[in-house]
Amino acid sequence: MKFDLRQARSYAGLSQKEIASKLGLAKPTYQNYEAGDRKMRIDKAKKFSKIVGIPIEQIIF
Numbered sequence: 001m002k003f004d005l006r007q008a009r010s011y012a013g014l015s016q017k018e019i020a021s022k023l024g025l026a027k028p029t030y031q032n033y034e035a036g037d038r039k040m041r042i043d044k045a046k047k048f049s050k051i052v053g054i055p056i057e058q059i060i061f
């Protein structure tokens with residue numbers, strides 16, 4: 001099963017503000033990733049994967 005960023009974040013029970021904080025980002029920056037307006041760098045993608053507990057290959061960035 002594949003998850004987009006919103007689905008993965010919701011699966012982990014985190015708000016946009018909480019995930020942004022854990023990634024060291026401002027909330028609007030994270031919102032841009034989730035909306036598809038920006039692409040997440042690989043280091044942030046790996047960290048996101050660890051935070052939400054979903055293997056990186058199952059997340060659509």
